[in-house]
Amino acid sequence: MKFIDSFRIVWRNLWRMKLRTALTSVGVMIGTAAIVAMIALSLGLKANAVKSLESWGNLTELDVEPAFYIPEEDRVIPDDERKKLNMAAVQELKAVKGVAAVMPIKRIRGESKLKVGRREGYIELVGVDVRESAAYRKDEIEKGTYLTGAPQEVVVSYYVPREMRDVEKEKREARMRNANKSGGGGGEVYFSRRGGGGGGEEGPAPFDMVGKPATITLTREYRIDDELKLEKKDVRVRVVGQLQKSENFRYGSAVYAPLSLVKEMNDWLNRSRGEEFGDTSSRRSRDKNQDEFVFDEITVKVESREMVESVVSDLKKLGYEVWSPARELEQINKFFFVIQMILGGIAAISLLVASIGIVNTMIMSILERTKEIGIMKVIGATVYNIRWLFLMESGFIGLIGGMTGLGLAWGAVELVNYFGKAGGLMDSLGFGGGGEEMTTLAVIPTWLALFAIGFAFIIGLLAGIFPAIRASRLSALQAIRSE
Amino acid sequence: MANGMGELTVENVNHSYGTGKIKVPVLFDINIHIAKGEFVALCGSSGSGKSTLLNLLAGLTKPEEGKIFVNSEEISRFNENELCLFRRKCMGFIFQSYNLLPGLTALENVELPLIFAGESKKKRRIRAAEILEKMGLEGRLDHRPNELSGGQQQRVSIARALVNNPSIVLADEPTGNLDSKTEQEILDLMRQMNRESNTTFIIVTHEQEVAEQSDRVIYLQDGRVVQRRTKPA
Ligand SMILES: Nc1ncnc2c1ncn2[C@@H]1O[C@H](COP(=O)(O)OP(=O)(O)OP(=O)(O)O)[C@@H](O)[C@H]1O
Ligand SMILES: [Mg+2]
Numbered sequence: 001m002k003f004i005d006s007f008r009i010v011w012r013n014l015w016r017m018k019l020r021t022a023l024t025s026v027g028v029m030i031g032t033a034a035i036v037a038m039i040a041l042s043l044g045l046k047a048n049a050v051k052s053l054e055s056w057g058n059l060t061e062l063d064v065e066p067a068f069y070i071p072e073e074d075r076v077i078p079d080d081e082r083k084k085l086n087m088a089a090v091q092e093l094k095a096v097k098g099v100a101a102v103m104p105i106k107r108i109r110g111e112s113k114l115k116v117g118r119r120e121g122y123i124e125l126v127g128v129d130v131r132e133s134a135a136y137r138k139d140e141i142e143k144g145t146y147l148t149g150a151p152q153e154v155v156v157s158y159y160v161p162r163e164m165r166d167v168e169k170e171k172r173e174a175r176m177r178n179a180n181k182s183g184g185g186g187g188e189v190y191f192s193r194r195g196g197g198g199g200g201e202e203g204p205a206p207f208d209m210v211g212k213p214a215t216i217t218l219t220r221e222y223r224i225d226d227e228l229k230l231e232k233k234d235v236r237v238r239v240v241g242q243l244q245k246s247e248n249f250r251y252g253s254a255v256y257a258p259l260s261l262v263k264e265m266n267d268w269l270n271r272s273r274g275e276e277f278g279d280t281s282s283r284r285s286r287d288k289n290q291d292e293f294v295f296d297e298i299t300v301k302v303e304s305r306e307m308v309e310s311v312v313s314d315l316k317k318l319g320y321e322v323w324s325p326a327r328e329l330e331q332i333n334k335f336f337f338v339i340q341m342i343l344g345g346i347a348a349i350s351l352l353v354a355s356i357g358i359v360n361t362m363i364m365s366i367l368e369r370t371k372e373i374g375i376m377k378v379i380g381a382t383v384y385n386i387r388w389l390f391l392m393e394s395g396f397i398g399l400i401g402g403m404t405g406l407g408l409a410w411g412a413v414e415l416v417n418y419f420g421k422a423g424g425l426m427d428s429l430g431f432g433g434g435g436e437e438m439t440t441l442a443v444i445p446t447w448l449a450l451f452a453i454g455f456a457f458i459i460g461l462l463a464g465i466f467p468a469i470r471a472s473r474l475s476a477l478q479a480i481r482s483e
Numbered sequence: 484m485a486n487g488m489g490e491l492t493v494e495n496v497n498h499s500y501g502t503g504k505i506k507v508p509v510l511f512d513i514n515i516h517i518a519k520g521e522f523v524a525l526c527g528s529s530g531s532g533k534s535t536l537l538n539l540l541a542g543l544t545k546p547e548e549g550k551i552f553v554n555s556e557e558i559s560r561f562n563e564n565e566l567c568l569f570r571r572k573c574m575g576f577i578f579q580s581y582n583l584l585p586g587l588t589a590l591e592n593v594e595l596p597l598i599f600a601g602e603s604k605k606k607r608r609i610r611a612a613e614i615l616e617k618m619g620l621e622g623r624l625d626h627r628p629n630e631l632s633g634g635q636q637q638r639v640s641i642a643r644a645l646v647n648n649p650s651i652v653l654a655d656e657p658t659g660n661l662d663s664k665t666e667q668e669i670l671d672l673m674r675q676m677n678r679e680s681n682t683t684f685i686i687v688t689h690e691q692e693v694a695e696q697s698d699r700v701i702y703l704q705d706g707r708v709v710q711r712r713t714k715p716a
Contacts, residue, residue, distance in 0.1 A: 001598060001600075375582050375584060377567055378541070378582075379576065379599070379643060379644075380596040381571075382567040383567060385567075385599055475543075477543040480578070
């Protein structure tokens with residue numbers, strides 16, 4: 001028998017008993033609608049919660065610090081037991097399952113200024129392990145390339161080129177403004193500068209600094225006879241790339257450089273006056289104590305958001321304190337797990353009842369069609385043909401219920417979203433805070449729609465197994481006799 | 484026992500209904516051979532076991548004892564599904580009460596065996612319409628059974644029995660519900676089909692006219708074959 005033909009026969013049979021088909025599928029419809037609406041709601045709420053967390057920073061990046069207090073034991077960890085953020089720690093963190101990269105960071109101690117062409121600005125110089133961070137920071141590059149490992153290369157954050165000013169020009173303009181002011185009408189000039197009008201060059205407008213040579217100016221202070229003196233040092237670097245705009249505002253004007261460069265700079269800053277930058281003798285003595293080198297921060301990049309919770313708990317066991325908005329995820333997940341369990345239970349019960357309804361309907365219609373089944377068996381239907389036809393029939397009842405249920409859920413979701421938006425339900429539930437982005441309370445992703453329909457179909461098929469076997473076992477002879 | 488297509492052999496068949504203590508013996512020591520293309524009438528008084536024998540030949544019931552060969556297959560050893568497939572390929576059925584599906588038109592009823600056989604829509608439409616026309620129903624293809632007379636319904640059912648070119652057609656009192664004029668028409672149609680395609684026909688009947696027009700009559704009495712009579716020439 002061809003599939004299309006069995007499909008036609010099944011459809012005809014269902015159509016013949018429209019009312020019964022409809023009533024039976026109502027059970028499945030309600031069950032499916034319940035499941036879909038519930039999952040949609042919890043997905044939507046969770047997405048909103050995660051979104052509001054994300055505005056605090058990248059959820060897969062964890063900042064690791066040594067723990068100094070064990071809440072379970074109410075004990076402060078003494079200094080010598082406390083973890084140190086050294087190379088050993090980096091190795092230990094790398095070994096944790098789910099960790100994609102471990103990025104130790106060393107900051108510059110002191111003031112640093114970046115100068116490119118005529119523009120300059122204060123920056124936060126961050127030393128990073130090139131190899132470890134390259135793997136995923138590469139994807140965050142907007143222009144140019146990421147650090148390649150060559151010395152004296154730097155990568156700037158999105159905000160750096162937007163915050164650097166042309167100091168000379170501003171001074172000049174200030175002089176001109178002062179000159180104009182004495183001539184009257186100074187206010188207008190001020191406004192036109194602000195608005196970027198007049199067709200002239202704007203103020204701190206972004207400019208492309210990728211590929212350009214730059215100078216980092218370090219300043220160290222020291223005292224001679226109680227008198228504070230400043231000493232400056234220029235380091236020539238090259239800007240090789242610029243990162244994308246990031247949700248993470250922690251490093252607004254960060255400039256990323258290889259760890260070794262930052263180490264050398266720190267050495268210079270720490271040394272007393274007169275010693276030269278990159279002095280080999282003192283560097284060697286530091287290298288000897290490589291293990292003792294302590295980083296300022298270690299950022300751990302987790303493979304995926306799903307892994308975050310397990311990584312966090314592993315890190316805690318190792319004795320680290322973890323700071324990340326992802327910690328909130330734990331709580332959120334617990335909350336939604338409970339919700340999903342409750343709703344899943346409701347839906348499961350309604351679907352169980354619905355499938356019993358299908359079994360009942362199918363058995364009834366087999367009784368009614370006993371003779372028909374017998375005739376079909378005599379004129380050439382096999383046992384499998386009969387089984388297939390009845391299985392399809394109950395599967396279709398499930399499918400109809402699934403599709404109407406999906407429609408019902410969709411309507412409910414639209415309604416909830418409409419009123420949720422109007423009533424500010426998000427805020428009252430405590431997931432607000434992000435403003436306009438949090439609009440949809442519930443979402444039905446494609447996978448959920450497909451899953452719901454497929455699931456309802458399978459419920460129908462399962463409910464049809466017993467009746468179908470019963471139908472196929474009917475003796476053709478007995479069936480023909482029954483009038 | 485080797486048989487060719489359209490041949491049928493019953494060997495030492497005994498059959499009874501019921502199980503355990505209340506066993507009702509119905510057929511005793513039946514031995515029959517029917518050759519290809521024969522038109523055989525199965526006669527006997529009511530309750531003599533005609534329908535039971537026919538159902539055994541159709542594989543709708545399994546004989547308690549003995550063997551039944553149809554074509555070269557021992558169908559008494561087939562399982563349920565094999566029997567279904569065998570009927571689909573080699574057998575046609577005509578019932579006293581027509582047994583058409585009430586929801587389907589004449590054409591669709593005749594198509595049904597071909598649907599189960601997996602025939603394409605176009606081919607089976609042509610074949611079903613062709614055989615219905617042979618039955619003189621060219622204007623009634625889209626009528627449902629309740630829009631047809633008894634004789635017309637039986638023609639549809641003959642068409643349905645013949646649509647997949649069976650080698651054997653079994654009929655249980657095909658004219659039992661019809662008047663004598665219609666009975667003769669139906670009988671003529673069956674004989675015509677029997678001659679045209681050399682299909683073996685076995686017909687259970689009470690009517691003397693039917694018995695007289697067949698090649699051979701097998702008489703059953705109280706579950707035994709009592710007399711084999713070839714039609715006088
Ligand atoms: N399913 C059954 N269970 C028990 N006994 C049965 C069954 N079917 C038939 N019988 C018995 O078997 C015997 C033969 O019945 P069968 O239907 O074969 O007779 P028949 O020759 O076809 O009669 P008729 O001409 O009235 O149709 C009868 O005595 C009947 O009571
Ligand atoms: Mg009978």
